[in-house]
Amino acid sequence: MITNRPQPPHRSGFTLIELLVVIAIIAILAGMLLPALSKAKEKSKAATCLNNLRQIGIGTQLYAQENGETFHHINGSIPNNGQWSANPRTETLLSPNDPKAYWGIAYLNLFGGTRKVFRCPNAKNVDEWREDGLTYPSEWWLNSSYGINRFIVQAFDSTQSGPKKTTSYKNPSQMVFATDAAEQAMEGDSDTIGLFPGRTECLTQWKYSLASLYPGIEMEYEWWRHNKKCQVLWADGHASSVPYSKTGVDFRWFTGTEDPKK
Numbered sequence: 001m002i003t004n005r006p007q008p009p010h011r012s013g014f015t016l017i018e019l020l021v022v023i024a025i026i027a028i029l030a031g032m033l034l035p036a037l038s039k040a041k042e043k044s045k046a047a048t049c050l051n052n053l054r055q056i057g058i059g060t061q062l063y064a065q066e067n068g069e070t071f072h073h074i075n076g077s078i079p080n081n082g083q084w085s086a087n088p089r090t091e092t093l094l095s096p097n098d099p100k101a102y103w104g105i106a107y108l109n110l111f112g113g114t115r116k117v118f119r120c121p122n123a124k125n126v127d128e129w130r131e132d133g134l135t136y137p138s139e140w141w142l143n144s145s146y147g148i149n150r151f152i153v154q155a156f157d158s159t160q161s162g163p164k165k166t167t168s169y170k171n172p173s174q175m176v177f178a179t180d181a182a183e184q185a186m187e188g189d190s191d192t193i194g195l196f197p198g199r200t201e202c203l204t205q206w207k208y209s210l211a212s213l214y215p216g217i218e219m220e221y222e223w224w225r226h227n228k229k230c231q232v233l234w235a236d237g238h239a240s241s242v243p244y245s246k247t248g249v250d251f252r253w254f255t256g257t258e259d260p261k262k
Helices: 016-066 103-110 138-144 204-209 219-223
Strands: 146-149 176-180 229-234 239-243
Touching: 016 103, 016 146, 016 176, 016 229, 016 239, 176 219, 204 219
Parallel strands: none
Antiparallel strands: 146 176, 176 229, 229 239
């Protein structure tokens, strides 16, 4: 005798428990992968920054070779502003000798680069010259995120006369040309990572005297953008990283008056 036996119900999907297990596994895998991806992304940005500086190094070295072993200056002084153009509404480059010009303009055509080469991918805030009453958008200034060391041209003490020649540096491979920075042109004892005589800490200008112009922003960390490392272009054209230190580095890395302490 043939009977119609009941058939088991057809299973068409996952149970709630199975779905929760899958979601938990995905969350665990994401938790494991995200730090690795973040680390890889940071390494990529650091590599891009170093590559930027190496390209800039090509231009600066060519400039010195073509200009009597002296880097660009205006009557013996390093350009001290951060503008590529007169204002954000124009793309026309300023003259390298304009008082408002960013120092990178003088070297731009010597290595076929663009102004974006002078932008560190980790730069968030740079000097916007608020003390002069300027209110240009923050984004406009970020192509000026490498600060030049004025002592590559200007004398540190009265025993030297400027503009200095590259042949006067005691050790060009250990003399700073430019670094990651919030300031576009650095004078030395209060706005570089160098610890100068009489100082107990570096970057005091940005920690204290100018801090009120940028409320809520710790501008001094713009010098240490890459996991507390500062990317440096040296006077001989090579680039490398310097690890963070509360007291900075030997000031002679900036002055070039004698070899830094080993």
